[in-house]
Amino acid sequence: MAETAPLLCGRSPYPTELLIRLLVIQQQFNLSDSQLESQVLDRASIRRFLGIRDSDKVPNRNTVWAFRERLVQAGLGASLFEEVNRQLQAEGYLARCGQIIDATLVPVPTQRNGRTENA
Numbered sequence: 001m002a003e004t005a006p007l008l009c010g011r012s013p014y015p016t017e018l019l020i021r022l023l024v025i026q027q028q029f030n031l032s033d034s035q036l037e038s039q040v041l042d043r044a045s046i047r048r049f050l051g052i053r054d055s056d057k058v059p060n061r062n063t064v065w066a067f068r069e070r071l072v073q074a075g076l077g078a079s080l081f082e083e084v085n086r087q088l089q090a091e092g093y094l095a096r097c098g099q100i101i102d103a104t105l106v107p108v109p110t111q112r113n114g115r116t117e118n119a
Contacts (some may be wrong), residue, residue: 017085019067021050022059024084033061 071077
C-alpha cells in the first residue's frame, strides 16, 4: 500500500490500493457508497481485507465517490475491474455479487393495552 492517490478536502491521501479494494468490496456486495462506509466501520473482516486497523482511517463515502469518478474520467473504471476479476480467477476465485445480511436482533417495544381497550 505504498502508492497514494491525491484526493480532495485537505486530508492526507489514501493509498490507491486501499481505494481499489474498497471498490472491489462495493462491487462484490452491491453496496452504495453510504452502505460501504457503514459496512467497513461495522465488519472487522472487511477492515482486515482493506488493511485498516483504526476505524478513524476509513475513507468516507465522499472519498470513495471522488475516487470512482476520477477512475471514470480517466477511462479506467471498467478495465480496472476486468483486471481485478482476471487476477481473482487466476487464483481460483470466481467473484460473484452478493449481499451482506445483517442478523442483528433489535428489541421491539411492548405495547400494553389499558383496561378499557382490553374490554
